[in-house]
Amino acid sequence: MKRTLLATAAGVAIALASPAATADEELNFDAYRQMLADGNPAELYEMEGEELWKTARGPKNATLEQCNLGLGPGVVDGAAAQMPRYFEDTGKVQDLESRLLTCMETLQGIDPKLVIDGKFGRGEVKVMEALVAYVVTHSKGKPIAVDMSHPKMKDMYELGEKVFFYRTGVMDFSCATCHNDDGKRIRATELPNITKPAGAAAGWGSWPAYRLSNSQFWTMQHRLWDCFRQQRTAEPIYASDVTIALSVFMAGKGNGAKAVWPGVKR
Amino acid sequence: MKKLFIAPMALCASVAVAADLESRVEELMLKSFKESGIAKLDRQVRDDVQKACSSPTQPDAETMKRLEAAEMAKIQWPADGNYTGGDWKEGAKIAISGRGLTWRDDLASANGGGCYNCHAMDPKEVSAGTIGPSLVGYAKVRGNSDEVVKYTWGKLWNAKAYNACSNMPRNGYGGILTETQIRHVMAYLFDPESPVNK
Numbered sequence: 001m002k003r004t005l006l007a008t009a010a011g012v013a014i015a016l017a018s019p020a021a022t023a024d025e026e027l028n029f030d031a032y033r034q035m036l037a038d039g040n041p042a043e044l045y046e047m048e049g050e051e052l053w054k055t056a057r058g059p060k061n062a063t064l065e066q067c068n069l070g071l072g073p074g075v076v077d078g079a080a081a082q083m084p085r086y087f088e089d090t091g092k093v094q095d096l097e098s099r100l101l102t103c104m105e106t107l108q109g110i111d112p113k114l115v116i117d118g119k120f121g122r123g124e125v126k127v128m129e130a131l132v133a134y135v136v137t138h139s140k141g142k143p144i145a146v147d148m149s150h151p152k153m154k155d156m157y158e159l160g161e162k163v164f165f166y167r168t169g170v171m172d173f174s175c176a177t178c179h180n181d182d183g184k185r186i187r188a189t190e191l192p193n194i195t196k197p198a199g200a201a202a203g204w205g206s207w208p209a210y211r212l213s214n215s216q217f218w219t220m221q222h223r224l225w226d227c228f229r230q231q232r233t234a235e236p237i238y239a240s241d242v243t244i245a246l247s248v249f250m251a252g253k254g255n256g257a258k259a260v261w262p263g264v265k266r
Numbered sequence: 267m268k269k270l271f272i273a274p275m276a277l278c279a280s281v282a283v284a285a286d287l288e289s290r291v292e293e294l295m296l297k298s299f300k301e302s303g304i305a306k307l308d309r310q311v312r313d314d315v316q317k318a319c320s321s322p323t324q325p326d327a328e329t330m331k332r333l334e335a336a337e338m339a340k341i342q343w344p345a346d347g348n349y350t351g352g353d354w355k356e357g358a359k360i361a362i363s364g365r366g367l368t369w370r371d372d373l374a375s376a377n378g379g380g381c382y383n384c385h386a387m388d389p390k391e392v393s394a395g396t397i398g399p400s401l402v403g404y405a406k407v408r409g410n411s412d413e414v415v416k417y418t419w420g421k422l423w424n425a426k427a428y429n430a431c432s433n434m435p436r437n438g439y440g441g442i443l444t445e446t447q448i449r450h451v452m453a454y455l456f457d458p459e460s461p462v463n464k
Contacts, residue, residue: 240298
């Protein structure tokens with residue numbers, strides 16, 4: 001029964017989203033989003049992710065059930081809400097996606113390059129997307145709770161803030177060009193002010209998300225990648241330091257606020 | 267006595283930390299990116315204006331003035347001093363299109379101006395952004411004196427000449443729009459028949 005309902009929700013979403021949305025539809029999107037809150041098509045990805053988490057894969061033919069996302073091996077509940085975090089074993093600050101790369105490599109023997117050099121929605125990147133949906137759904141309703149105490153987290157936050165204001169490329173844009181003020185829009189799309197806690201939480205806490213306009217589940221790495229595309233920079237490398245630094249900046253700034261993982265977007 | 271020595275040293279240390287952070291960010295903005303299609307790594311390196319405007323606070327007034335003068339010198343004015351000749355209908359297409367210059371685009375197809383991403387122009391277009399000021403009734407409100415026309419050309423060509431840290435791209439200087447395209451956008455803003463002035 002649950003599956004039927006979900007499939008219906010996904011069908012409605014696709015049907016409504018496929019014709020070019022008019023401005024009025026975009027502006028009324030909040031109501032539409034609320035309507036879908038109980039049947040987020042991201043749940044289809046989540047189910048796939050749960051299966052992948054428990055399936056033996058890769059050269060080592062192992063599952064991810066011993067993956068340590070920061071709360072101990074195999075603990076998924078609440079883990080995403082506390083990421084990015086500093087991990088002793090890698091000596092690095094990692095977001096959910098870079099941490100999953102570590103687990104896939106160490107536990108399953110899967111080469112991270114398959115994801116880093118891959119294409120969104122395909123191959124191992126598609127696997128990553130499903131895993132992310134699974135993990136973040138287990139932080140649903142939990143507030144953003146990143147531990148900023150480690151010096152490397154503080155350092156990443158500082159770097160992330162600098163990256164946020166870094167104007168570059170043919171159009172002189174930085175993240176701040178669009179996300180530095182309250183109540184602004186690009187066309188009909190509302191822009192969170194990421195320099196303030198509420199806006200940072202709105203940005204950080206509503207991705208990963210299911211995108212109705214293209215029926216795709218986008219991770220935060222995918223979201224940042226597309227921001228840089230529209231900013232007209234060169235292409236950011238998947239899970240690179242820039243993406244981690246920006247993630248720490250947003251999560252740290254939005255710390256304590258409610259999140260809606262996984263979100264629903266136009 | 268000791269204090270006198272410590273204070274300048276502490277100042278030096280904090281300046282050194284800031285400079286270090288700056289160079290680390292510059293390195294990060296190169297190492298975390300790869301070239302893709304037309305988007306090469308030179309896009310990660312900032313010029314004077316971009317560097318000075320990469321912080322939550324604007325540079326001091328003197329720096330702003332110096333940067334603006336340098337940008338002003340980069341504006342290409344129409345050779346014959348004639349700002350007309352554009353077609354507002356073509357200008358509308360340019361204002362509406364936000365395409366071009368991403369790593370998925372090629373250089374052969376015309377770029378859009380992306381004006382509606384940030385500005386209201388034709389009052390009938392409800393899907394207009396709010397990052398920039400409303401330009402509804404542009405010529406009706408501002409008139410079409412030589413000063414206004416010249417300023418508008420300059421602003422479209424290189425917005426940083428008037429406000430070094432403006433959010434607006436340098437359309438002409440940056441090679442986003444051609445001179446012909448800028449002429450069309452001028453017509454969209456000034457032509458009494460343009461929906462912007464209806």
